[in-house]
Structure formats: structure tokens, C-alpha cells
Amino acid sequence: MSFENYFPIWNQLQHHQKQLLLDSLSYQTVKKGTILRSSNTDCAGLLLIRSGQLRALVYSEEGREITIYRLFDGDLCLFCAPCIIRSIQFDVTIQAEKDTEFWKIPSEVYQELMVQSTAVSNFTNELMASRFTEVMSRVEQFMWKSMDKRVSAFLLQEASIEGTYELRITHETIANHLGSHREVITRTLRDFQDAGLVKLSRGLVTILDSEKLQDIMR
Numbered sequence: 082m083s084f085e086n087y088f089p090i091w092n093q094l095q096h097h098q099k100q101l102l103l104d105s106l107s108y109q110t111v112k113k114g115t116i117l118r119s120s121n122t123d124c125a126g127l128l129l130i131r132s133g134q135l136r137a138l139v140y141s142e143e144g145r146e147i148t149i150y151r152l153f154d155g156d157l158c159l160f161c162a163p164c165i166i167r168s169i170q171f172d173v174t175i176q177a178e179k180d181t182e183f184w185k186i187p188s189e190v191y192q193e194l195m196v197q198s199t200a201v202s203n204f205t206n207e208l209m210a211s212r213f214t215e216v217m218s219r220v221e222q223f224m225w226k227s228m229d230k231r232v233s234a235f236l237l238q239e240a241s242i243e244g245t246y247e248l249r250i251t252h253e254t255i256a257n258h259l260g261s262h263r264e265v266i267t268r269t270l271r272d273f274q275d276a277g278l279v280k281l282s283r284g285l286v287t288i289l290d291s292e293k294l295q296d297i298m299r
Contacts, residue, residue, distance in 0.1 A: 084184050087129055087155050093200035105190040110182045117161060118175040124164035126185045129157050133181025134242075136258075138174050147223065147260030150215040151178070153242075159208060162188045165195070223260055231259050232269045233294040236279070236286065246288040 084106060085091045091099065108131075111117065117128065117135065128135075135152040137160055152158055159165065160173040165188055194201045222231055235258060239248050256266045270286065273279045278294055280287040288294065 082131075084129070087131060087184075089155075089157075090200050090204050094194075094198060098194055098198060098201075101190060101194070102186065105187050107185045108182070109185060110180070111177050113177055113179050113181075115177045115181075116174060117158075117177065118173065124162050124188050126187045127157060127159060127162045127165070127191050128175075128183045128185055130154055131182040131184065133177065133183070134179040135181060136176055136178050138176065138257075139172065140174070141260060145260050145262075146257040147219070148258040149173070149219045150212060151242075157208060158183075159205070159212065162191065164188055165192055165205075228259075228261065228265060228269050229272070230298055231261075232266065232273070233278075233297040235259060236288060237291060237294055237298065240288055240291070246291065248286045248288070249284055250286060251284055 084103065085099075088102070094102070111133075130152055132154050135156075135158060136148050137150050137152070137158075138146050138148050140146060158175060161175055191201075195205060196202075222234070226234075232255065235255060236248065239250065240246050252266045252270065253263045255261075255270075256263045259266070270279060270281055273294075274281050276293070278288070278290045278297075280289055
């Protein structure tokens with residue numbers, strides 16, 4: 082499908098606004114692990130994902146990674162262009178979790194559309210509110226929920242994303258998502274294994290009892 086099928090408010094744009102977008106777009110493909118934005122990169126533009134998966138993360142003072150939200154097919158990455166949203170006061174890193182294809186909309190073009198179009202402005206504000214809700218939910222989990230609840234929630238989320246209970250993921254990767262240490266994650270997973278909830282092998286976590294993990298998560 083083309084850009085028009087992915088941009089949520091395409092039909093609310095005027096003809097010249099549609100043409101402005103199409104004339105300015107660039108299409109790119111990146112490999113898993115690619116850093117698309119960090120504190121050292123410029124405000125290059127917004128990304129509209131055609132296929133793949135990105136994650137937005139921040140770093141703690143100790144240098145630990147914490148995933149604040151993830152992006153999938155059809156999602157628009159506003160944090161890739163923080164110059165558009167002046168209220169963003171923290172550094173967000175965007176990393177490809179899978180090989181990803183996306184369209185990039187130049188920041189200046191999107192800013193012009195926000196001025197011209199109420200639909201674009203409203204859509205951007207709604208999307209920003211939704212992203213901040215996700216961020217606050219992650220902060221709440223990090224501050225108040227026990228590690229067993231956080232790990233169980235993460236495993237179930239991964240299973241939903243991947244469509245399988247056999248998760249090819251390392252303890253270090255889980256720790257990076259949750260802002261924890263690998264040793265803490267390993268200890269939690271071994272407790273889960275002892276309880277018959279998961280099976281552990283090298284680079285693989287297999288969920289055996291999703292219902293009990295859901296009970297822990299609640």
C-alpha cells in the first residue's frame with residue numbers, strides 16, 4: 082500500500098496539502114538495531130512506519146535503558162522530530178527492533194501543515210496526548226509495580242506482538258526494556274520456571290501458563 086493508505090487523516094487534507102506531502106516524502110529501510118534518533122541527532126523529520134517495529138527509550142542516570150513505548154505498522158513517530166513539539170524537554174532515543182520500512186516527512190513540511198490544517202493540528206495533539214499517556218503508564222509501572230508483575234506483563238505483551246509463546250529474547254534484552262539489571266530478570270524468570278509458568282533455554286523464553294502470568298500481572 083502507498084503513503085495515502087497509511088496516513089490517518091489523508092482524506093481530510095486539501096489537494097495542495099496532499100501534494101506538498103507527496104513531494105517532500107522520502108522512503109527508507111533500516112536494519113534491526115539501527116538508531117534512528119538520539120540526543121546527538123538533529124530534528125530530521127517524522128517517521129510513518131510502513132512495516133517493522135521501533136521502540137522509544139530513555140536512559141537512567143546509571144545508564145540503564147528503559148523502554149517508554151513501541152511503534153508498529155502505521156504508527157507515526159513524533160518523538161523523531163522533537164522540534165515540532167516544543168514541550169518535549171527530555172532526550173528520547175528511537176531504535177529499530179526489527180528491520181523497518183518507513184516514510185520520512187521533513188519537519189518543516191509537517192510544521193507548515195499544522196499551521197494550515199486544523200485536522201493535522203488536532204491529530205498531532207491527540208497523538209501526543211496518547212504517547213504521553215503511554216509514557217506515564219510506564220513510569221507508574223517502574224515506580225510502583227513489583228518486578229514479577231512487570232516481567233509477566235512484558236512477556237505477555239511480547240507474546241501478543243510476536244504471535245507465539247516461544248519468545249526468542251535474552252534476559253539482557255528484557256532488562257533493557259524494563260530498566261533493570263540482567264541478574265534481577267534472570268532471578269525472576271527462574272522463579273517463574275520453578276512455578277511452571279515458563280521454560281528457559283539459551284536465548285529463548287517459552288510461556289507455559291499465560292493465565293497464571295495474567296494473574297500475577299493484575
